[in-house]
Amino acid sequence: MDRLRAIETFLKAIDLGSFNRTASAQGTTPQAVSKAVRQLERELGVQLFRRSTRKSSLTEEGRRFADKVRPGIETVNSAWQHARQAVTEEHGTIRLTASPSLGRLFLLPLIGMFRRMYPGVMVELLSDDRYTDLIGSDIDIGFRSGFSPDAQLVVRELFRIQLIICASPAYLAEHGVPSQRAQLEGHMFTGSRHPNTGRISPWEFLHEGELRFGDLPAGFTSNDPEAETQAVIAGLGVGQIDSISAARHLRSGALVPLMLDQLNERYGVYMYYAQRTEIPSRVRKFIDFVMAQTGDAAACRLTEEELKTLHRRGLRAATPSKPAR
Structure with a gap:
């Protein structure tokens, strides 16, 4: 499992409130989004979303996990962007x-x-x-x-x-x-x-x-x-x-x-x-x-x-x- 990609997918699903909208934003399918989240849950040993036939909602464990990992993901993305800009910008x-x-x-x-x-x-x-x-x-x-x-x-x-x-x-x-x-x-x-x-x-x-x-x-x-x-x-x-x-x-x-x-x-x-x-x-x-x-x-x-x-x-x-x- 691509752990970083799975965490980004999990956070995107929280921000957009839907696996369908997450799939559209990432250029993939709702099934792929759901699979990534389930793999993350299995590796963590906790349930991140409560699922029903109509919607999914964040669990307490999922909320705590999101609060912990979001700053780190934002730091990684910022560092990535900064490194890419260093190739093209005069700084x-x-x-x-x-x-x-x-x-x-x-x-x-x-x-x-x-x-x-x-x-x-x-x-x-x-x-x-x-x-x-x-x-x-x-x-x-x-x-x-x-x-x-x-x-x-x-x-x-x-x-x-x-x-x-x-x-x-x-x-x-x-x-x-x-x-x-x-x-x-x-x-x-x-x-x-x-x-x-x-x-x-x-x-x-x-x-x-x-x-x-x-x-x-x-x-x-x-x-x-x-x-x-x-x-x-x-x-x-x-x-x-x-x-x-x-x-x-x-x-x-x-x-x-x-x-x-x-x-x-x-x-x-x-x-x-x-x-x-x-x-x-x-x-x-x-x-x-x-x-x-x-x-x-x-x-x-x-x-x-x-x-x-x-x-x-x-x-x-x-x-x-x-x-x-």
Whole structure:
């Protein structure tokens, strides 16, 4: 016996006052309604209706049973309806995960725009440098920089990250402007320490089209990309900074791009989520929104012409002014 269906039929018969009207409401027959009620009575061991050839009336036991089960049935139906609506309506919570720097610099502006469009959707952002198990952590969408995540997930590449060698105008005015790798000798450097392995990431250079790695002595290292960026701005040395962290500082003039022939784009930013047949509407809309808004990722990347312009402007700013005579 379908216990839940039988209880719903019993309550409907009370509300409509007739097995015939109950059958009509449920799209079945009066005999099927009567059978469902009798099966429920047998399982409970009590009589729920007094029956005669002309009508049926509720017993005292039936009334008490109805009073006890009705709130529970209404709760189940409400929860069912709420779950169905979550697939089609823009309400509820989206849980995201990203590294701290990617969350702050890339995701937060997008989240703000999205919530202005869909104020009924709440967003929870889990900041973590480690790779996050979406299913085990109850995460809807993940964002990561570097290499593409597990192929068992749905993975969307958003844009390529640029690694840009740069320094502050004040540092260059004092220490000179390196234009090729050999001229880096004698300069001070910053370094990036991988948050998971603890190792200092080597610098990446291009030589005749091939990628080469180099260990440069870093006077300052950090596992926080934003901290390293601020160190370069403060004049602690030359750094190889990702474009997500550096773009706005390059455009403001706080940093000067150097050695543009060494621009590296082998890393990407990826959005990923688990494969499932029913994606809630709010999650699907956020995925589509991110794809539409990312476009050429102008806030996180610079064009070749823009880099050349900023390089020339930075060199002028780094040239010590001649004293007036």
